[in-house]
Amino acid sequence: MALIDSSPAWQALAAHWQRMAQMHMRDLFAADPDRGERLCADAAGVHLDFAKHIITDETLTLLFDLARAADLETWRARMFDGKHINSTEDRAVLHVALRNRSGRPMSVDGRDVMPDVNGVLERMRTFSDRVRGGDWQGFTGRPIRDVVNIGIGGSNLGPKMVCTALTPYQSEAPRPHFVSNVDGSHLTETLKHLDPATTLFIVASKTFTTQETMTNAQSARRWLVDGLGSEAAVRNHFVAVSTNAEKVAEFGIDTEHMFEFWDWVGGRYSLWSAIGLPIALAVGFERFEALIKGAHDMDEHFRTAPLEQNLPVILGLLGVWYIDFAGARTHAILPYDQYLEHFPAYFQQGDMESNGKHVTRDGARVGYATGPVVWGQPGTDGQHAFYQLIHQGTELIPTDFIAPIKSHNPIGDHHAKLLANCFAQTEALMRGRTLEEARDAMLASGMDSHEAARLAPQRQFDGNRPSSTLLVEQITPHTLGALIALYEHKIFTQGIVWGINSFDQWGVELGKQLAGVILSEIQAGDVSSEHDTSTTALLRYYLRRR
Numbered sequence: 401m402a403l404i405d406s407s408p409a410w411q412a413l414a415a416h417w418q419r420m421a422q423m424h425m426r427d428l429f430a431a432d433p434d435r436g437e438r439l440c441a442d443a444a445g446v447h448l449d450f451a452k453h454i455i456t457d458e459t460l461t462l463l464f465d466l467a468r469a470a471d472l473e474t475w476r477a478r479m480f481d482g483k484h485i486n487s488t489e490d491r492a493v494l495h496v497a498l499r500n501r502s503g504r505p506m507s508v509d510g511r512d513v514m515p516d517v518n519g520v521l522e523r524m525r526t527f528s529d530r531v532r533g534g535d536w537q538g539f540t541g542r543p544i545r546d547v548v549n550i551g552i553g554g555s556n557l558g559p560k561m562v563c564t565a566l567t568p569y570q571s572e573a574p575r576p577h578f579v580s581n582v583d584g585s586h587l588t589e590t591l592k593h594l595d596p597a598t599t600l601f602i603v604a605s606k607t608f609t610t611q612e613t614m615t616n617a618q619s620a621r622r623w624l625v626d627g628l629g630s631e632a633a634v635r636n637h638f639v640a641v642s643t644n645a646e647k648v649a650e651f652g653i654d655t656e657h658m659f660e661f662w663d664w665v666g667g668r669y670s671l672w673s674a675i676g677l678p679i680a681l682a683v684g685f686e687r688f689e690a691l692i693k694g695a696h697d698m699d700e701h702f703r704t705a706p707l708e709q710n711l712p713v714i715l716g717l718l719g720v721w722y723i724d725f726a727g728a729r730t731h732a733i734l735p736y737d738q739y740l741e742h743f744p745a746y747f748q749q750g751d752m753e754s755n756g757k758h759v760t761r762d763g764a765r766v767g768y769a770t771g772p773v774v775w776g777q778p779g780t781d782g783q784h785a786f787y788q789l790i791h792q793g794t795e796l797i798p799t800d801f802i803a804p805i806k807s808h809n810p811i812g813d814h815h816a817k818l819l820a821n822c823f824a825q826t827e828a829l830m831r832g833r834t835l836e837e838a839r840d841a842m843l844a845s846g847m848d849s850h851e852a853a854r855l856a857p858q859r860q861f862d863g864n865r866p867s868s869t870l871l872v873e874q875i876t877p878h879t880l881g882a883l884i885a886l887y888e889h890k891i892f893t894q895g896i897v898w899g900i901n902s903f904d905q906w907g908v909e910l911g912k913q914l915a916g917v918i919l920s921e922i923q924a925g926d927v928s929s930e931h932d933t934s935t936t937a938l939l940r941y942y943l944r945r946r
């Protein structure tokens with residue numbers, strides 16, 4: 401397969417960037433009074449404004465040509481058809497089946513997976529209703545008040561992000577907690593204020609072999625058994641979410657208390673599966689269903705809308721435009737909603753584990769940039785921390801501003817101020833401030849002309865910094881589901897353009913293997929000479945002082 405950068409579509413974009421690099425968005429807006437009304441699109445309750453980008457209609461045409469040159473529509477169909485598009489693991493990529501509310505069958509290897517998917521959803525409904533209703537009791541007969549999810553990566557970030565985002569929908573109990581780090585402090589601090597008699601543990605691991613999760617689960621089990629004085633208590637206080645029934649049984653959790661998912665669900669795309677159990681427990685199963693319905697609505701849009709009106713495709717191609725032609729290396733996600741606090745971290749894994757690849761599906765090394773460094777945090781805090789660099793630094797950083805029209809907490813004028821900041825930042829990033837404007841503003845404030853001339857270069861902003869703005873009515877289960885699916889399909893779009901497999905993660909393996917070797921040396925108190933001298937010296941330093 402020829403690399404995408406040898407396609408005429410790529411070459412055309414490279415030449416086009418040479419021209420666009422000379423343009424300023426201020427001029428593009430001035431030349432096109434309808435730009436703001438025109439360059440926006442809606443789907444599944446998400447409004448996307450993409451007018452503040454260094455693009456013209458020609459740019460968009462060339463980007464859609466590129467998507468077609470990469471066969472995006474064919475690959476999209478292959479994903480929805482359950483084909484094994486995760487070629488290195490020979491697996492289908494069918495998280496869309498987990499939220500399929502259409503009633504249509506969805507098949508993997510000729511078998512409709514929907515009966516299994518719906519069966520597990522029903523078990524989640526029954527279980528979450530029982531726990532929330534007090535019918536599922538702890539070993540001593542008391543209802544569950546706290547749920548501790550033990551998992552890491554995709555078995556942690558999704559449910560944690562969604563539970564936080566849906567805090568307004570949570571009742572007083574059960575309260576969700578998340579333990580991921582193998583650092584004993586994480587588990588200790590979480591359990592410190594909990595009562596074993598009213599705590600339920602969910603051990604969430606696709607493989608059920610992940611070192612961090614298994615270590616935390618063993619220690620949690622000890623805490624529970626010590627606290628309640630009986631091994632028999634495990635039955636009432638531990639459930640598992642996994643694809644690996646054998647390992648679950650080995651751990652000592654009855655497989656009757658296991659919620660299954662399947663190898664065609666990637667870890668970082670798994671919150672819609674039983675991995676979402678903490679969400680159903682925290683906000684109720686009906687709201688979990690509304691979340692998956694929101695995602696399904698976005699799936700239908702992604703599956704059926706023409707590329708030109710397709711939100712995930714537009715976002716994905718804009719990313720490619722900056723990463724591959726304008727030299728951007730990072731991408732910031734900036735939610736103007738405190739409840740979306742973990743949204744950037746969630747898509748840090750979603751994006752970087754998916755598209756942090758340097759070879760194509762065929763194993764050829766790419767000569768172009770692929771996935772960016774994804775980062776961010778809630779907007780106004782960011783304004784007082786890192787926005788300086790976005791506005792006046794030497795890096796080009798494309799940004800996503802995400803905001804709800806309505807707040808869950810409409811106190812005073814907080815929300816008006818929050819959104820004023822959001823809109824103002826995108827305007828400032830786009831417009832900038834010329835040297836003359838900076839100088840005139842200082843003169844108008846009474847500063848003498850010498851001082852104004854001295855300070856003007858410091859107060860001048862280039863502008864022309866791109867941003868997308870995504871607005872939803874409110875952060876509800878439905879809009880959140882749609883937003884998450886939007887980003888998932890954006891990542892898919894980019895992976896297809898780059899010709900990489902977005903669904904494996906071999907890059908995390910080497911460190912895991914070496915950690916196993918080093919752990920046995922630490923446990924034996926003896927360093928082998930196999931390491932580089934730096935690692936050996938560090939290990940010896942640690943062993944001498946521990």
Ligand SMILES: O=P(O)(O)OC[C@H]1O[C@](O)(CO)[C@@H](O)[C@@H]1O
Binds near residue numbers: 552905
């Ligand atoms: O669910 P598991 O099997 O414990 O894996 C946890 C995480 O580890 C990874 O395999 C690697 O970090 C992720 O892809 C995954 O989400």
